[in-house]
Amino acid sequence: MPTVSTTPNPWNRRAAADLTSRAAELSAVGSGLLRLVEEAESRVKAVYEAERRRIVDEQLSKMPLERLKNAVGRNVRLGVVGAAGLRTVGDALRVGRAGLERIHGVGSVTSNGIISAAREMAAALRDGATVRFDVDARPSEQTALLIALRTLDLARHSVEPLRAKIEKVVGAIDADIDTARIAANRIRRFFAGQERRRQGAAALNRLEALLEDQATVGLQEDIRAAHVRIAAGQRQGRPPTQSTASTARRQRTTAGDRGRHGRPLLGIHRRGPEATAAVWADYMARPVEYYGLLVEIAGLEADIYKPGAGGPSDPCAGRIAIGPVERPDPIAPTARPPEVTVLSAEDPMVSPRFPTVEHIPAEIVAKIRNLDLDTSLLRASLRGYQLFGAKFAVVQRRTILGDEMGLGKTIEALAVMCHLRASGARHFLVICPASVLINWEREIKRHSQLEPIWRLHGPRRTDLLRHWVRSGGIAITTFDTLKRLHHPQLEIGAGIIDEAHFVKNMDAQRTRTARRWLDRTECALLMTGTPMENRVEELRTLIRHVQPDVARKLGRYLQPEEFRSKVASVYLRRNQEDVLTELPDKIETTDWVEFNDPAAAVYRQAVAEGNFQLMRRAAFMTPNPADSPKLQRLTEIAEEAASNGRKVIVFSFFLDVVQRTQTALRRLAGRIAITGSVSPTIRQQLIDEFSSPEGPAVLVSQIEAGGSGLNIQAASVVILTEPQWKPSTEEQAIARAHRLGQVRPVEVHRLLVDDSVDALMLDVLAHKSSLFDSYARMSALKNAAPEAIDPRTAEQCIVEYERRRLGLAA
Numbered sequence: 029m030p031t032v033s034t035t036p037n038p039w040n041r042r043a044a045a046d047l048t049s050r051a052a053e054l055s056a057v058g059s060g061l062l063r064l065v066e067e068a069e070s071r072v073k074a075v076y077e078a079e080r081r082r083i084v085d086e087q088l089s090k091m092p093l094e095r096l097k098n099a100v101g102r103n104v105r106l107g108v109v110g111a112a113g114l115r116t117v118g119d120a121l122r123v124g125r126a127g128l129e130r131i132h133g134v135g136s137v138t139s140n141g142i143i144s145a146a147r148e149m150a151a152a153l154r155d156g157a158t159v160r161f162d163v164d165a166r167p168s169e170q171t172a173l174l175i176a177l178r179t180l181d182l183a184r185h186s187v188e189p190l191r192a193k194i195e196k197v198v199g200a201i202d203a204d205i206d207t208a209r210i211a212a213n214r215i216r217r218f219f220a221g222q223e224r225r226r227q228g229a230a231a232l233n234r235l236e237a238l239l240e241d242q243a244t245v246g247l248q249e250d251i252r253a254a255h256v257r258i259a260a261g262q263r264q265g266r267p268p269t270q271s272t273a274s275t276a277r278r279q280r281t282t283a284g285d286r287g288r289h290g291r292p293l294l295g296i297h298r299r300g301p302e303a304t305a306a307v308w309a310d311y312m313a314r315p316v317e318y319y320g321l322l323v324e325i326a327g328l329e330a331d332i333y334k335p336g337a338g339g340p341s342d343p344c345a346g347r348i349a350i351g352p353v354e355r356p357d358p359i360a361p362t363a364r365p366p367e368v369t370v371l372s373a374e375d376p377m378v379s380p381r382f383p384t385v386e387h388i389p390a391e392i393v394a395k396i397r398n399l400d401l402d403t404s405l406l407r408a409s410l411r412g413y414q415l416f417g418a419k420f421a422v423v424q425r426r427t428i429l430g431d432e433m434g435l436g437k438t439i440e441a442l443a444v445m446c447h448l449r450a451s452g453a454r455h456f457l458v459i460c461p462a463s464v465l466i467n468w469e470r471e472i473k474r475h476s477q478l479e480p481i482w483r484l485h486g487p488r489r490t491d492l493l494r495h496w497v498r499s500g501g502i503a504i505t506t507f508d509t510l511k512r513l514h515h516p517q518l519e520i521g522a523g524i525i526d527e528a529h530f531v532k533n534m535d536a537q538r539t540r541t542a543r544r545w546l547d548r549t550e551c552a553l554l555m556t557g558t559p560m561e562n563r564v565e566e567l568r569t570l571i572r573h574v575q576p577d578v579a580r581k582l583g584r585y586l587q588p589e590e591f592r593s594k595v596a597s598v599y600l601r602r603n604q605e606d607v608l609t610e611l612p613d614k615i616e617t618t619d620w621v622e623f624n625d626p627a628a629a630v631y632r633q634a635v636a637e638g639n640f641q642l643m644r645r646a647a648f649m650t651p652n653p654a655d656s657p658k659l660q661r662l663t664e665i666a667e668e669a670a671s672n673g674r675k676v677i678v679f680s681f682f683l684d685v686v687q688r689t690q691t692a693l694r695r696l697a698g699r700i701a702i703t704g705s706v707s708p709t710i711r712q713q714l715i716d717e718f719s720s721p722e723g724p725a726v727l728v729s730q731i732e733a734g735g736s737g738l739n740i741q742a743a744s745v746v747i748l749t750e751p752q753w754k755p756s757t758e759e760q761a762i763a764r765a766h767r768l769g770q771v772r773p774v775e776v777h778r779l780l781v782d783d784s785v786d787a788l789m790l791d792v793l794a795h796k797s798s799l800f801d802s803y804a805r806m807s808a809l810k811n812a813a814p815e816a817i818d819p820r821t822a823e824q825c826i827v828e829y830e831r832r833r834l835g836l837a838a
Contacts, residue, residue: 055201058194068180072325075173080157088118096145104141108133174307186254204231320409387596395423405446408475413607418443426552426574430601433557434767453521454500460526462506507538523549528556532566558756612773626655635830640823643785669745670724679731679761680749702729740764744772751789788826
């Protein structure tokens with residue numbers, strides 16, 4: 029605190045007035061800066077509600093008046109109203125009761141019935157209205173909402189670091205300013221007694237010392253810089269950075285001068301096309317941050333600890349689990365998937381916004397609620413479901429996070445490590461496939477202050493291991509490299525296994541190695557969006573890695589409901605449709621083609637030879653690529669997407685299919701395709717090259733090389749060239765694009781040949797998907813099968829079936 033003189037200090041009126049004026053100005057500008065955040069939050073709420081009203085009004089304006097027929101009763105004359113030119117529910121609400129009753133033949137019964145039903149319809153639409161930013165149409169109302177969100181983001185980044193200092197200085201000024209004004213006002217000074225004049229002089233001395241203190245002088249500079257940062261960031265369309273802050277310190281702009289008088293700058297925006305382009309570009313670069321702010325300010329997430337109260341107004345109520353796309357069944361009807369039942373929002377494993385009902389023990393919920401997660405080292409905002417997941421992992425210590433792909437499991441793992449680091453842990457280990465090693469390093473740097481980061485991979489892995497042991501930090505390594513590392517004698521605060529389905533086989537060396545490292549960690553977190561791909565035993569194996577006691581209680585023939593109750597203390601899963609209401613739609617299309625003569629000849633030969641893999645790719649491997657029916661359809665889809673400025677990613681299991689596709693689409697495709705021989709570094713470079721520029725592009729990839737662990741939200745069209753044996757393989761591939769951060773609807777095209785191996789494989793895939801729904805996805809399913817079909821057995825059956833169908837049986 030500044031040193032204050034205690035000796036008598038006579039102040040003349042002019043000097044006292046100048047000092048109190050400067051003190052009042054600093055108090056006003058400081059308080060005004062603090063109000064910027066609150067004003068920005070209020071602005072977001074107001075613009076958001078206006079956009080929701082616009083959405084509802086638009087829906088009502090398109091809703092035929094006949095939709096009210098079942099709600100208004102027999103005595104309401106809808107036909108007369110429609111004949112008068114009021115065709116929609118919106119028309120009726122616009123004219124109101126008085127307007128309806130001006131129509132010949134319409135009385136109070138009809139007008140009251142229509143208006144009451146219309147208002148109920150409008151209320152139901154408001155409850156379910158969801159704002160999804162349209163990056164193509166860019167309506168002005170959504171532009172205004174994005175500007176409000178960006179302003180709030182800028183205000184928070186600029187104001188929050190200064191809040192405590194400003195509040196302290198403003199408090200000191202406000203405590204003395206009224207008393208100090210005695211010396212600045214001739215009349216008040218004349219009538220004040222000697223003691224009050226002495227108090228006024230002392231208050232002036234304190235204010236003078238405060239204003240001349242270097243900390244206060246620096247704070248004034250910071251406040252002016254904050255105003256400039258907000259204005260500059262609004263103009264440039266990016267979040268504030270240290271460089272813009274340092275530049276702002278040197279500037280005395282009009283915006284800064286206005287800020288000194290405490291007038292908020294939130295109304296200063298560039299107007300017109302430049303402003304629109306800037307804010308939409310910023311949104312497309314940071315959609316997760318924008319939606320995170322909107323969810324927080326608009327209160328879009330329910331209490332994560334509250335038991336579900338699903339009802340008509342709950343957007344998750346009555347969700348239906350969708351089975352495979354219907355198609356002609358070429359073989360026995362017994363292969364059809366089991367019936368799927370309606371899911372209620374009251375099921376915590378289905379609607380993760382209510383994860384406390386029934387299955388998660390009450391004592392665990394209480395511990396999660398009471399845990400104050402320390403996110404001081406985290407640079408990202410956590411959504412409600414992510415906060416719950418991170419706290420669940422910290423409380424339970426050894427868990428499996430089975431969230432569907434694209435929900436941000438990496439951020440949840442970082443939140444766990446940040447909390448443990450703040451609590452004193454020093455060493456952390458991340459084990460992952462080589463394909464996502466670089467992505468993990470990037471995510472740690474981008475979203476946390478955890479350091480140092482050691483990439484234990486390549487020729488220097490042993491040296492870097494020693495550095496990690498000595499210095500602490502996060503070590504990132506791959507499943508294969510882990511087998512070559514000597515386990516040091518140290519306490520590991522947390523061990524994270526990403527894509528944990530890689531360690532589901534207890535007989536594999538990488539599984540045994542990973543298990544040895546996990547057994548020595550204080551906290552273990554297994555992350556996978558596909559905990560079970562072929563058999564229920566796979567999920568049981570993962571549980572055995574982290575909680576052997578729980579695994580031992582899982583009998584071989586448990587029913588799904590009993591199974592999920594027993595694993596609730598260790599396994600947590602949330603699905604996209606339940607927590608990401610803002611996620612754009614996923615539009616799945618089955619593109620059936622027919623064999624032409626060249627493709628049919630290749631297929632027939634493959635069947636005769638019993639070459640199952642060639643059967644799968646026969647529609648691509650015609651002697652002349654121009655004759656390939658699948659390649660023709662694929663090219664049509666890619667070129668249509670390109671004409672609309674969309675980016676496309678093509679997945680195939682087969683290297684020769686990837687190569688043919690890359691050649692056929694060379695005008696749009698990148699320099700090379702992603703295959704198993706491409707290093708993780710080059711793989712990430714290809715994704716960056718694909719994602720960075722505006723406009724159309726195609727990325728071709730082997731599904732095993734690029735179909736898991738990578739973020740490719742730039743793509744909004746996904747093409748799968750053939751069915752895969754594991755449902756999770758296709759789901760993982762689609763989730764590269766349809767995930768948190770996607771801003772466009774994602775089109776998924778599956779290329780299939782009728783009367784071929786493709787159709788037969790779908791039946792096997794449907795069987796596996798049903799099994800996963802019962803046990804791992806935690807949806808309710810009738811008549812779940814206890815085991816899935818072994819792919820090798822299925823291949824033999826399919827070959828024999830096709831031989832008989834084509835008359836090729838020996």
